[in-house]
Amino acid sequence: MSFLMTCPNCGVREVTDFAYGGEVSRRPQTAPASLRELGAYNYFRRNVAGVQREWWMHRSGCRCWFLAERDTRTNEVLWSARPGEADKKAAEVASRRKAA
Numbered sequence: 445m446s447f448l449m450t451c452p453n454c455g456v457r458e459v460t461d462f463a464y465g466g467e468v469s470r471r472p473q474t475a476p477a478s479l480r481e482l483g484a485y486n487y488f489r490r491n492v493a494g495v496q497r498e499w500w501m502h503r504s505g506c507r508c509w510f511l512a513e514r515d516t517r518t519n520e521v522l523w524s525a526r527p528g529e530a531d532k533k534a535a536e537v538a539s540r541r542k543a544a
Contacts, residue, residue: 459519510527
């Protein structure tokens with residue numbers, strides 16, 4: 445299924461222009477104590493049916509990494525932003541949705 449994604453640098457493009465980098469997850473505070481813990485961090489994700497924050501890279505454009513919040517059930521992209529601007533963008537979108 446195809447959908448549109450907005451690159452913070454280049455604008456709206458077909459999702460085939462981008463590379464999916466996985467859902468955002470917290471890094472462990474300490475080094476994993478075993479290979480099992482390292483494997484769990486690297487390969488097991490929540491993979492929710494709903495809204496999740498993800499890493500994307502604009503491989504056919506500026507080649508920059510950015511964050512996007514996407515509903516995995518419908519592929520609706522709620523917002524996209526550079527890493528340093530993601531929390532601000534998420535707050536803006538949330539406040540607009542409450543006002544509507």
